[in-house]
Amino acid sequence: MKLIRLSILALLFLASCGDSLIPRGKMSRIIADLYVTDRYVFSYHDLMKSADTSKLYEPIINKYGYTTQDFVNTIGYYVERPAKLKTIYANAKLILQAEFAAAEAEVARKRSLDSLLVEIEIRFSQSAEAKIEDSHSRAIRWIYFPGKTQKWSSAVPDSLAVRYDAPVSAWWWSNNMKTIQKPFNQYEKNRSTIHPARELQTDPERLPLH
Template sequence: MKRLFRLALCGLLLAGFGCARHKIIPDDELAMIFHDAFLTNAYLGTQNVRTDSLRLYEPIFARYGYTTEDVYYTIGNFSKRKSARLGDVVEQAIDRLESEGKVYDRAVAVLDTIDNVARRTFTRTVLSDTLIRVSSLRDTSKLHFTLDVEPGEYRLSLKYRIDSLDRNDRGLKAAMWLEKRDSTRANNYTVTLRRNREERFTRNFTTDTTHGRLCLRLLTFGEKPQRPSLTVRDLKVEFTPPTDVAVDRLYEKQLDIRIFADEFFRAALPPKDSL
């Protein structure tokens, strides 16, 4: 495995790079990129997938906030960094792969890692808000949301605080449920909201073709609602498609991966005319 890494990476060390400014990827993140890309390639190899595109790398790089050009530039820049060795980064990725191999059967480890890469790649935020203040009964509508859903997983996360200005003695709750296409409710969930300190809240919902909407009522009252005083921060709902769907999309979107495939290195080489 170490020999494969070294043979693959030496091509980029010999490649020419332009003068455009690109991001330098920190060593730890570069090691994780190597790790994810190598395992993705290994998995495709077990499936005998033959492809002719390099786009499979792009979402892996993008997941860490980088482009293919950033990877080229970072690897090429190692020759200018006196205190850094590309070999150390490679060893870090290898150590992680080998430690995983000790815990799981290699084939299972590869499958699991590729599934996770695919799921991370296609996870998207469908609702977000950094700050919502509710200081009147009219404001409660700010915390009522209805989202159309598709099969997969939805994760709700937020932080809230009910402060001393709130006039409700008790009975403040959050309610949420899935609405089926026949208008019936499923997965009803309520939680009593705590007072006078910041609290974190998360909830996961698994949806299928029978579900139509996710309903969130993040502030509800008892019998006699009084003036509320509530702050919600970092509200987010993220959607992740089913694993098999995510992997299929990964195949469709990314068509060639070997860490690193020959085409990846050829793309980094300067044109023959410039040699």
């Protein structure tokens, strides 16, 4: 009988809450966002002194479609259910750990790109002439760092508004291919027949075998 009364009271409480009770999944997400906001505020002394928590927290809660009162009601509900409240905070911790790992990976990626840029510049940019003549290094710099590549001015008209020192037009490829294949093209122009020697000739520098 006592169990039935408790069940009825719980149902009445939930009915009185209506839609204001925030689901546990969203509560974990909200708590994680609140924690990140707190850490950001406390990392800046001036911001911490002037921070109004009501103004900081309310927009975060509103983002999920709830009010501050909904959040307070939900916390009050789960305070009486510590096992479920512990689950909410444990899930919030997992969310924060995943975000921290993603942030660390992004920082590591940017550091790796910066290191790669330095290595490329050291390897292929020993002189101003190398930057202009070495099409291979220009192509590598453009592929990895198109925004950081040195701009390239040319009197030849180009349809691109910004001309980077990189393979961005047919004109670039045409001229660089001519430079790279110049020896080959010269060889191809001389297509005369190569006649074999009529008699075998000994090498004067070769020692006789006797």
